Amino acid sequence: MYFFEKPLDTILQTKGGKVMLGKVFGVICLISLLFALLNGNAAALGSAVLDGAAKAIEVILSLGGMMCLWCGIMRVLSEAGLIRRLSRLLSPFLRLFFPEASRTGEGLEEISANISANLLGIGNAATPFALRAMEQMQKHNPHPDTASREQITLAVLNTASVTLLPANLLALRRAAGSDRPYAILIPVWITSLLCAAMALLLTSLPRLFEKKITRFPRAHRTGKRGRHG
């Protein structure tokens, strides 16, 4: 942990509950109650809770099926050596944004598979690949209950979905009776690429700051008049 991260972690973790996930859940619960009281439909909340729990089981069933399928397929393709070739193709990118994983060699294949699945628009496969990548990166995580920087980078990168062919979006536009559903294709490419770039930049900031710190001592050592001063 470097100097930049400690204050940031402290700010994000103190103030109320210790864990961020718990805070998100708590905030959503309280806001829902507040708004339900304001809107006068607090009774609907009760059935919403039960519906939510039932829906969770549905989601788990489909997610479980997807996880089984895609992790299995990934294992097959990885043993065939295809994914290694893919990650070699992406290695400049991976080395820049996932240096730890590049160093240890774990998780690179899964990250490459995740990025490729996102690009191809196979969202079903992207999630299982990302989850496997998180697991592989977790092996080298010194604090198992805290996200490592690269795990954060992967997660935030996945929220900025970069897809070459957003099939879902196009289908929705077609269904809404659009005359030119493909009109937004290029803007979506531009926007999602920029969002992904921003995601990578923001999540790599701590690392950039840390590099600057190690550069300063050398600059100061030469003094104001330069090397011969």
Place this chain on the structure above:
Amino acid sequence: MGETVAAYAMPAVMALAGGFMLFGKKDYFHAFTEGATEGLQTAIRLLPTLVALMVAISMLNASGAVTLLSRVLAPVAQRIGIPSDLLPLLITRPFSGSASTAAFSSLLDQVGADSFTGLCASVIFGSSDTVVYVISVYCSSVGIRHTRWSFPCAFAVMLFCVFFSCFLCRLCFF
């Protein structure tokens, strides 16, 4: 045309794997079952967090927070140049995939898919994802509780996405 290419991507990958199983020398089916077992274990580890998440999102949807917030924030949105019709989509997008899809479709039906608002909404919908779901699921699958700067970064990116989409649509289409 685009959708057919995308639609073929998944079967193509399946066919590739099937091809290896049929013509490959190693026991690829065994690899499949091993990978699938690991995948299933990960999914099971996810269940508690997913229950909490789905219940919270369901409550949020039922409480009418979205409509109330949209009404409250409409003047603010107008002032900063974001069409106020986008607000339901913007509010649900980070939280729930199904609610945001529903909000998106109803928005397109309401204002027309080729209107400025409809185009902005499409770009936003295509360049973002459900922040809370993704980060929570990814982190809790490996037992991470401290997500550090994931949520702030992801919400910052989402904010950027919204502003840039409106700006780009204004540039491209008008």
